[in-house]
Amino acid sequence: MNEAIGIRDVSKVFGQGDTTFTAVARVNISIRENEFFTLLGPSGCGKTTLLRMIAGFEFPTDGEILLHGENIADMPPFRRPINTVFQNYALFPHMTVADNIGFGLRMLGKSKAEVSERVIEMLRLVKMEPMAGRRTSEISGGQQQRVALARALAPQPKVLLLDEPLSALDYKLRKEMQLELKRMQHETGITFIFVTHDQEEALTMSDRIAVMSKGQVLQVGSPRDIYDAPADRFVAEFIGETNFLTGRVRKIAEETAEVMLEGGAAISATAAGVGVGDDVTIVVRPEHAEVVAVPATGSAVTKGTLENVVYFGTDTHFHVRLPDGSVFVTRQQNRPRLSSEFAVGSEVSIAVAADAARILRAGA
Amino acid sequence: MSQSAIRADYRRTLTRRWLLSSPALLIVLLAATGPLLVVLLYSFLKAGPYGGVLPEFSPEAWIGVVMQRGLFDDTLSIADAHLAIFWRSIRLSLETTLLTLIFGFPTAYFIATRPPNTRELWLFLITIPFWTNLLIRTFAILQIIRNDGTINTVLLKLGLIGEPIRMLYTDGAILAGMVYVYLPLMVLPLYASMEKLDFRIVEAGYDLYATPFRVLRLVIIPLVKPGIVAGCILVFIPSLGAYVTPNVLGGGKNLMIGNLIELQFGQGRNWPLGSALSISLMAVVMAALIVYVRNADKTGGHHG
Ligand SMILES: Nc1ncnc2c1ncn2[C@@H]1O[C@H](COP(=O)(O)OP(=O)(O)OP(=O)(O)O)[C@@H](O)[C@H]1O
Numbered sequence A: 001m002n003e004a005i006g007i008r009d010v011s012k013v014f015g016q017g018d019t020t021f022t023a024v025a026r027v028n029i030s031i032r033e034n035e036f037f038t039l040l041g042p043s044g045c046g047k048t049t050l051l052r053m054i055a056g057f058e059f060p061t062d063g064e065i066l067l068h069g070e071n072i073a074d075m076p077p078f079r080r081p082i083n084t085v086f087q088n089y090a091l092f093p094h095m096t097v098a099d100n101i102g103f104g105l106r107m108l109g110k111s112k113a114e115v116s117e118r119v120i121e122m123l124r125l126v127k128m129e130p131m132a133g134r135r136t137s138e139i140s141g142g143q144q145q146r147v148a149l150a151r152a153l154a155p156q157p158k159v160l161l162l163d164e165p166l167s168a169l170d171y172k173l174r175k176e177m178q179l180e181l182k183r184m185q186h187e188t189g190i191t192f193i194f195v196t197h198d199q200e201e202a203l204t205m206s207d208r209i210a211v212m213s214k215g216q217v218l219q220v221g222s223p224r225d226i227y228d229a230p231a232d233r234f235v236a237e238f239i240g241e242t243n244f245l246t247g248r249v250r251k252i253a254e255e256t257a258e259v260m261l262e263g264g265a266a267i268s269a270t271a272a273g274v275g276v277g278d279d280v281t282i283v284v285r286p287e288h289a290e291v292v293a294v295p296a297t298g299s300a301v302t303k304g305t306l307e308n309v310v311y312f313g314t315d316t317h318f319h320v321r322l323p324d325g326s327v328f329v330t331r332q333q334n335r336p337r338l339s340s341e342f343a344v345g346s347e348v349s350i351a352v353a354a355d356a357a358r359i360l361r362a363g364a
Numbered sequence B: 001m002s003q004s005a006i007r008a009d010y011r012r013t014l015t016r017r018w019l020l021s022s023p024a025l026l027i028v029l030l031a032a033t034g035p036l037l038v039v040l041l042y043s044f045l046k047a048g049p050y051g052g053v054l055p056e057f058s059p060e061a062w063i064g065v066v067m068q069r070g071l072f073d074d075t076l077s078i079a080d081a082h083l084a085i086f087w088r089s090i091r092l093s094l095e096t097t098l099l100t101l102i103f104g105f106p107t108a109y110f111i112a113t114r115p116p117n118t119r120e121l122w123l124f125l126i127t128i129p130f131w132t133n134l135l136i137r138t139f140a141i142l143q144i145i146r147n148d149g150t151i152n153t154v155l156l157k158l159g160l161i162g163e164p165i166r167m168l169y170t171d172g173a174i175l176a177g178m179v180y181v182y183l184p185l186m187v188l189p190l191y192a193s194m195e196k197l198d199f200r201i202v203e204a205g206y207d208l209y210a211t212p213f214r215v216l217r218l219v220i221i222p223l224v225k226p227g228i229v230a231g232c233i234l235v236f237i238p239s240l241g242a243y244v245t246p247n248v249l250g251g252g253k254n255l256m257i258g259n260l261i262e263l264q265f266g267q268g269r270n271w272p273l274g275s276a277l278s279i280s281l282m283a284v285v286m287a288a289l290i291v292y293v294r295n296a297d298k299t300g301g302h303h304g
């Protein structure tokens, strides 16, 4: 597939003299045409800065930004066929909804007929036809969000940038807009670059995700890759809940290593790039582990004291305190008529599903 | 208590609140309208021979605002001199407003786009001229533009001109002086509205293919319009009544309304005419204000 946006060794340093701050540090990303690509990371990791450099509001200190192979790093924003949906929507308060949506087309010098035709089309796409004549101060937050989306899509940009567009909406509306964003991306065929710090949102919406931390990209991959095979401890912790176990590799057979845990039990884990005798960290997702009764069956790997049972409706979380002091969490789906047979404070074993344990890449 | 009783009670409370503010209202009434009424009254009286007024009704002053009597007979003709002065005042004030807007807009924009912690400093610098007496500031300008002043001396020394350029005692000199004096009155309200401007909206304009000039015209100016209107009013009104600047830099030859009025109370010894001129000036200001407010309501009334 063709590359829509190429980010090559891009850095952004704010400030001068001794008070410089590197917001984006030598980032390399290749975003494909037609892709729903997400930048995910905690607050302050440089997502907005990276997005603003793609939009043209900031210029990279170093590196190249390619749009279909052409370096646009120094091109002003009004020449880039890239549009942005701003976090606070940034609608023009002195214009009607329709005038907001038509603004980009008018600036591109489209004819009146063409503008009004396209505005109507966009109003329909975001289901805002009855509001065309309203002022932007006279519509709700969710509706403003739709107008912002329509305004950015109207000029048919090559790439659409979205900076946490859903963060101001309430839970239900956010879920609705997530689906609608996906639908619109599908219908328009435009490359979406989406910024969020909500990992669930990233997992459900994206074709691929770049996980960022402190201005660096730690891992790029599909939601599955990132969830199942986190590149390092940060990614594993940031995406979903994770348990960490430490141990030493005892034996390696093909892709599987047998690891002696500190507690004394052995566990087999998928691994790459480790050798016998290495000290390693193993990640186990809560839904891949289970609390079992103490005279443990074969798959049990460790023991501990059941500290807390949290009921979540669809499933129940068990918090188990391990001998080394850490807490191991398991998540089990609730079934009818089956109540938890484990009492808080009792001794339990933890069983891990086959192939569910994964060794983090050495050094990570 | 019944609904109506509560309402009656509330109404009584409101009345009492009015009573509480009555001393303040009384002062405002006396201080603002009292002198004006005196001025209005004087404008309908006869001029005393050595200034002051005679307690005798006469429309002469109002006729004198726009008409003049012939020197030898009683024929009335349009008072060209007065109208010319009125016209010059309005023209100079409009020009001052326009020029302060042209200089003040980029200045305010510059300050509003500085990092927040340095904006205070810039504003402080803008207000420094206010610390000096108006007269002294005006004489400073005089010093710069007179025939043997700074500008001419430098230009002569450089050999760029053969003889001094005459700048003092021209309308241009008055204009320059007023622009200098009133510029802060334009910058401050402009800054106040630009500071509130959400620059992400400006970025949205750039994002949607608007060139910098179009962003200025279609996004920034409409959004800071309240500041523009306020600044224009704040500059236009005092310009119209300016006295010191035209007096010093116009040399008493290029009069403005303010000087004309002063003349009637001083050498002219025609207090009624001075009063009538003052009221006329107020009427012009009022008319200008009404036009502005109407305009602002129509186009800018919807801002959140
Ligand atoms: N103009 C600027 N000058 C100096 N530092 C800046 C500037 N803009 C951003 N930064 C810094 O760069 C870092 C990254 O900021 P950025 O806005 O890209 O974070 P983010 O990942 O979008 O965070 P959030 O999720 O909170 O929006 C922050 O530490 C921020 O303080």
Ligand SMILES: [Mg+2]
Pocket (backbone or CB within 6 Å): A047, A048, A049, A163
């Ligand atoms: Mg951000």
